Amino acid sequence: MTQHRHTRKRSPILWVFLAVLIVAVGVVLVPKMLLNGEGDDPAPVAASEADPMLTVIDKCDPAKQGLKLSDKNRKLTVDGYGKTTIAGLHEQAMTCVMETLQMPGALTDRMYSTVPDDGRLAGEWPGYTVTWTNDPEEGLDLTITRIG
Template identity: 30%
Template sequence: MTQNDATYPGPQNPADSTESAQMKPMPPLPPAPPAQSGSPAQSGTGPENPAAPPFGMTPYPAAVQLPPSRRNYVLFAGAGIVVGLGAGLLLAQIDMSGSPEPSTVLFDAVQSCGVHEQTGIELGDSGQSLTMDSEGTDYLEEGVDYADIECVLQALDIPDSVTSRMDNTRALDGRQSAEWGGFSASWSYHPDSGTNVVIESVEPGED
């Protein structure tokens, strides 16, 4: 055997050559991207910014904020609604406080004569009108004595001229009317049904 024969490895096994061909080395991983140079805020290593996410991960998006113009519009709209509601409540209170109190003069006159529970005396319109019916010759007609009607009229300070007209009213005269103070009165008379008097409170300046 020559020297060349001593160094010759000899024929290789075909199976060994096939196994070596199948086991190929893995390709190397791609290198990480180099860090960008700049301020600490840009590189993400400064104290104010959190650490940069690992390679291959996407950071969460920042919270969506309204632009300053839309925020101002929302604030102005809310303030306008509050101011409108406050003004409406204030006007409602002024209107309620400015309304006059209902008169109780008719109610007080009926109470003073003690006829508030008698048949033929009826208050209406929340105490702003009074209807009085006296007894007539017809037994089906019920009412109070004419003296009770006179008592209520005197409590309302009826003028003597109006009282005289009532006392002299006939059935043929139809319905009569008069006004004094803050009252408007109308009346009629018939022997069968008696005297009917209707009095209404009149506010100052009302026709």
């Protein structure tokens, strides 16, 4: 008599389940590990629904030394650093304000070339108006108003 060995076949369902689980984990975790948070950057102000004036404060003056919001976040007062002023925004933070609000380069050049004898000047670009004075002692001081 011959003996029959009974071998039990294993179901492939367990292996299919494990394969699907591994692929799902890979799809979710691998991009997060590779990006390392880089994909979490906020959208640029122009494309963002966030209040641009609040964005400027958070991004350019986290210490709250030279920017002040008023008029229901429609008016931004910018106090630039000067020789006689202790507080105020230095040039890098001032550039941050101008770039974040997408101020045209010709307007910023005009602001920096203003002298005290010019007094208070005004300009505008889409969505904003600005008035300013520039004095080496007091710094470049702006009042930016969001219109519309």
